Amino acid sequence: MANEVISGEQLQKVIRDAADLVVSSAGVTLGPEGRPVIMSKSYGGPEVTKDGYKVINNLKPEDEKIAKIVELLNQATSQANEKAGDGTTTATILVGNMIKNAHKHIAAQRSRMKLKSGMKRARDEVVKxxxxxxxxxxxxxxxxxxxxISANGNSEIGNKIAEAMNKVGKEGVITVEEGKGLDEFSVSVVQGMVFDRGYVSPYFxxxxxxxxxxxxxxxVLLANKKLSSIQPMVPLLETIVRSNRAVVIIAEDVEGEALTSLVLSKMRGSLNACxxxxxxxxxxxxxxxxxxxILTGAKTLVSDDLGVTVESLTVEDLGTAKSIIISKDSTTIVDGGGEKAAIDARVKQIKTQIDKTTSDYDKEKLQERLAKLAGGVAVLKVGGATEVEVKERKDRVEDALHATRAAVEEGIVPGGGATLLSAIAVLEKLSSDDDDEQAGINIVKSALKAPISQIVENAGEDASVITYNLLESKDPNRIFDARELKYVDAF
Incomplete structure (x- = not known):
């Protein structure tokens, strides 16, 4: 298909076909009665997943034209995954439905710009x-x-996620790893700040x-420079020796005479240092x-830019911690001596930087720093009988974790597509004197029924009956439980 250019009705058909493919492939996974999808891999065995995001990203249509549009659709809907960590399948169904209906109006010669304007107005009202x-x-x-709920009713997953969040804080890092045990599902927590640098010498x-x-x-002595001479540190180190306390020196590097002297002092037992x-x-x-x-409460750090030298430091300028554990490649600071107000202010500053940065890389690094300061690191280890089962369980835990994080940050709404459905009432009050713009509003209004319809159909029920009953109830907290097949109150 090299250099082939398509437009007009041919392009519209390709877009519709691509949208239908994406929706039909991912849609079957939605809701508690959604079905797993088996994906063949270019390497290794097949993978079973109920993760719509994975399904969409593994679609490889044979038609190159459709494949290009699928790629574009993936980029659009993956924003839901990036911002909330979940909701890609719902976003895909919404987008697919809007594409289908928008093309009908375009075929009827309606203004694309007016349709877009109406859709944007409707979107803003739904978000509010x-x-x-x-x-x-x-x-x-x-x-x-x-x-x-996010784990399709698996209370064990919910309890483990809550336990991890309780231990490391809502801003703390929680990762999901593959466990080795058959039925393993454990939470291990590293409290405090961890960074990926270890001791300079094993003699420590x-x-x-x-x-x-x-x-x-x-x-804790901090230096934003290389330390190579021991002489400037001697008065400070002698004071530390008299206090019968150890010292951890964290610097750009510690080398030469400084390193040799610290190692010899440690081996002789005259100074506990690392x-x-x-x-x-x-x-x-x-x-x-x-x-x-800030975490350790140090008043300053050695820096040429700040004009602070090692000679000028006293023990009152140093940081402290309840304990510090250092391995070959990591350092864990537990219960630093910094003031809570200062740490909270630093956390707030980093959050502001995250909001302002446009670089994904910078955002990732800032989020890592935020997590280190705001909490600890919890590891959820998930096991299984086979590699396929482990990966499937790991996907479910990750999805539930992402959804729970989003819920903690922004709140929860009645699920099962019910909130999107009840938003239709808001759009009933939104109108336009322009027929084409009104058509755009109606496109969004129609799409709001699509996610709940897919959930209900996956449960083997009549979507038209369920949506009608929910709309007629006019109760925003009333939802359809697709697992139990009954109407319930969300809260």
Whole structure:
């Protein structure tokens, strides 16, 4: 199909076919009675998933024209996954329905610009409505309930997600990994800040069995430069020795005479010390050192830019922590001595930077820093009998985790497509004197029925009857439970 250009009705047909393919492929996974999809892989065995996002991203249409449009549709709907971590299938169904109806109006010679204008007006009203009915969740029990619903009624998944969030905080990092046990499903938590730099020399090790350095109540000396001479540090180190406390030196690097002297002092038993390279590079290293300074309560750090030298430091300028554990490639700071107000202010500052940055890479790094400061790191390990089962379970846990995170951040609404359906009442009050713009409003209005219709059809019920009954009830909290096949109150 190289250099082939299509337009007009031919292009419209390709777009419709691509939208139908995406909706039909991902739509079957939606809701509690959605069906798993088996995907063949270019390597390894087949993969079973109920993750609509994975299904969409693995579509490989033979028709190259359709494949190009599918790729464009994927880019559009994947924004739902990037922003909320979930909801891609619902977004796909909405987009597919709007494309189908929009093309009917375009074929009837309606103005594309007026249709777009009407659709945007309708979209804005629906978004405002959803935000107005969202209910904030706070308790561990509520988080567990949301996680369970997001995992298709699996209460174990919901409880584990709630446990992890309770331990590391709502802003903390939670990752999902493949476990090794047959029925393994565990939560392990690393409290405090963790960064991916370990001891500069194994001679600093205090626990040979675990090959780690463990210090209780150590001082923390920070330097945004290389430290190569020991002489400037001697007065400070002598004071630390007299206090019978250890010191962790986190610097751009510790080398030469400084490193040799610290190692010899450790081996002789005259000083408990450990040198660690600072995380990151360039400006990012400076920012992370500042994060650590605030976390540990250090008054300052050694820096040529700040004009602060090692000679000028006293123990009052150093940071502290309840404990620090250092391995070959990571450092864990537990219960730093920084003030909560200062840490909260730093967290707020990083959040502002996340909102303002346009770089995905910078956003990712800022989010990592935010997670390190705001909480700890929890690891959910998921096992299974086969590799396929492990991956499928891992996908379900990840989906539930993403949905729960979004719920904690922005609140929850009645599910099962009911909130989108009830938003139709808002659009009934929205009108336009221009017929083409009104048609655009109606396109969105019609699309709002599509997700709940798909959920109900996947449960083997008549979608037209269910949607009619819900609309007639005029109760925004009334939903159709597609698992139990009955009407219930969402809250």
């Amino acid at each position: 409505y959803i935000q107005s009915v969202a209910k904030k969740i706070n308790s561990e029990e509520e988080i567990a309930q949301v996680g369970s 090790i205090t626990n040979p069995e675990k090959m780690i350095v463990e210090f209780d109540n150590p001082y 040198a660690v390279k600072a995380p990151g590079f360039g400006d990012r290293r400076s920012e992370m050192l500042e994060d650590i300074r």
